[in-house]
Amino acid sequence: MIEYNHLKVEKKWQKKWFESKIFEIKEDSKKEKYYCLEMLPYPSGNLHMGHVRNYSIGDICARFHRMKGKNVLYTAGWDAFGLPAENAAIKNKIHPKKWTKQNIACMKEQLKVLGFSYDWNREISTCDPKYYKWTQWFFIKMWEKGLVFRKNANVNWCSSCQTVLANEQILNGVCWRCGSHTEHRDLEQWFIKITDYADELLEGHKQLGGWPEQVLSMQKNWIGKSYGVEINFKISGFCKNLKIFTTCPDTIFGVTFMVVAPEHEIINELKFKIKNYEQVAKYILASGRKSNIERTSSKEKTGVRLEGVNALNPATKKEIPIFTADYVLMGYGKGAIMAVPAHDQRDWEFAKKFDIPVIEVIKGNNSDTNKHAYEDEGILVNSGEFTGVKSVDAFNIVSNWIEKQGFGKKIVNFKLKDWLVSRQRYWGVPIPMIHCDHCGIIPVSEKELPVLLPEDLEFTRTGKSPLKISKAFVNVKCPKCDKDASRETDTMDTFVDSSWYYARYCDSHNDNAPFDSAKANYWMPVNQYIGGIEHACMHLIYARFWFKVMRDLGLIKYDEPFVNLLTQGMVTLSGSAMSKSKGNVVNSDEILIKYGADTARLFVLFAAPPQKQFDWSSSGIEGCWRFINRVWRLFDVVRSAKPITITDIASQKNKDDILRIMHKTVKKVTADIEKEFQFNTAISSIMELVNALYSYKYHANDDGVSLEVYKVLILLLAPITPHLCEEIWEKFGNNECISIHAWPVFDESVIKESSIEIPVQINGKLKGRIIASVDMSEEEVKKVVMFDKKILVHLKGKQIVKFIYVKSKIVAIVIK
């Protein structure tokens, strides 16, 4: 047989698959459906090894279930709007659309070269007006349902570029383009009321048994439901109260100061009373340059007292100072806290720095609030009438008292914030709204959709949104009163685009609706969703939310979009995530040319279990390449009279051995792919089968066992290295593609062995092994052990305290 030529073989089969349309799929009520989905990629330009890993996992799942006889939906598309295209436009003077299209073309070519079994007929791109028409349609539906609203929110602002900056465009507190200090600025922006679904998003976790526990746990903490009390603190000499939220109302007697976030409106309202306003304003400006992470993670707490302003502790009736400090965030609770330094470490550190009294109100076993905040349970002290109450009971007792006194009420609070969806940028879905001086905000009428993104615009270096400059875009007539009005120029967050694409795949070309409900109800929910762990919270919560909205619009009948989730670990390069912006990307091109798609796929899956982070190293890829050639050469071996491998007699396999190993391998590979996604161990057991087949004695001399085992081997390998397997399959004279051939089955009775080797431990140390038959009783096993010379040496002159036999696993003897 000639040497394996991956370039020729891979091209041949990719062409055959394409021409025969075997991966193009339709609804078929007679067949069980299987929807396999990978997270929508951003077309950055090149496929890197992280992509290769993600899609290899997906393709194997799709191919495996196809061979299992299911009707498999598996396709691809592009999350094509976003900041990098705009950055490229500014830097290289290339239109975002052109840049994006080029990247898509390039990446699509690479996906094809990898031999993924996508139904390309269903491909979508979120920047295609045919797609974003429906993104806009959903936005209007949500507006009609009251799920879209406007409010002021903070943005990063560069005053020299006169533009809003993304977090990523700020490097060490300065603008990426001009290097000047950034600041915060309030803008009226568009929000989606995801918090209306907060409870259901939590409850829905019960239906997500096929999700990793860690992701559910991360989402739970992200949604952050907590029960607490909203309390109004009086400010001396001021008409308005300071509202706070606390989950520990039982510590109210220990409140010795208050902290408001630097963005809190009350600072401005109290301006006339604050004696050191200049100092406060300076602090606010400085904290505006920090990110939330910097603010909350700095070890040294900072802040400024609002001199001349005091609040009143409603429990102790004592006056307490008010500070502003950036460790309190505007986005959580009320943006203000009652600080209890004795029982919150952050407050404790702040109190120590500013010399504020620490009053212990919960006494625990080892509590010493002079040294550290005490955050555990205990007995209330220094708490007036509540002194002596157990802290576990105090939440209810004290919060009832607060409600009765009339200065607070029990509420449920969520960490989850409403979704800020507007962006002051060009390359995104235009928000389909019109501002009319007479009628207010009016949605664009459905028949006018999509609101097209104008393309013939100048990309200047000033950073101003081209949409704002385009008169043709901005100036419109009000749909209601027909007077002059202006079009909204904000575009949508790209997370919006990727919140419903999985439903569009069910019916990608529909011009009359986002998708046909019957089709979506056939394919949805997604059986297997695959993507990076970094999306555990944001994308996976947004998509779940959007799906529930689609359900409430009557478009779909299920509650959850993704039944099973596999979160793959990142492919990193020397420890940090591969990303184009960081410039640490390993492209797939070189590997594909040198070794081919099958080797690349085999290698990324063999290198590590999919959930684990994988630090890139190409060492080992040679071994995968050798393995593929070894499988290829086996074709001749199984048909020849002699094995080519010269091995010592002991390791040679006979007919029973080889059949048992084969059935075992089928069982192991099936379970590894189907249940555990342990492709690395599936591959190593296939390698073991190959090794066994090389050391099989008979091959062509023995009634075709060798051929039978080899064919099963090729079937097992088909989802992983499909090109190689198709080629070998064809050599056997099969006309039908292996890609749609039935998956092999195994026979448990062949796997079962009658006698096995059992290790013997004495006092926890391995001292020998015995051969026993599987169905022996403990007594019988003991007899065998007691006749074993090696074991007896250790037992001589000792007393057996305990004899343990774990069936078919181990013998453990305890001696004195």
Add this chain to the structure above:
RNA sequence: GCUGAGGUGGUGGAAUGGCAGACACACAGGUCUCAGAAACCUGUUCCCGAAAGGGUAAAUAUGGGUUCAAAUCCCAUCCUCAGCACCA
């Protein structure tokens, strides 16, 4: 800082309470060859030993605990990674 993962030979990893290191990589030695490549064979955690074999207290980040038995369960500490809401 908060939340969630992870730490096993020279390397990737296997083993989820029962033989630590499967399967590979790398390395070393060998067969074939004029030679090389390829292919094939043998060895390879560490320590002692030429080997057979041994380790009564070697070894799964570190220290402690539970158990006949711990990489696996519990507690504490250290380190690495991911996410933290305008990167996608």
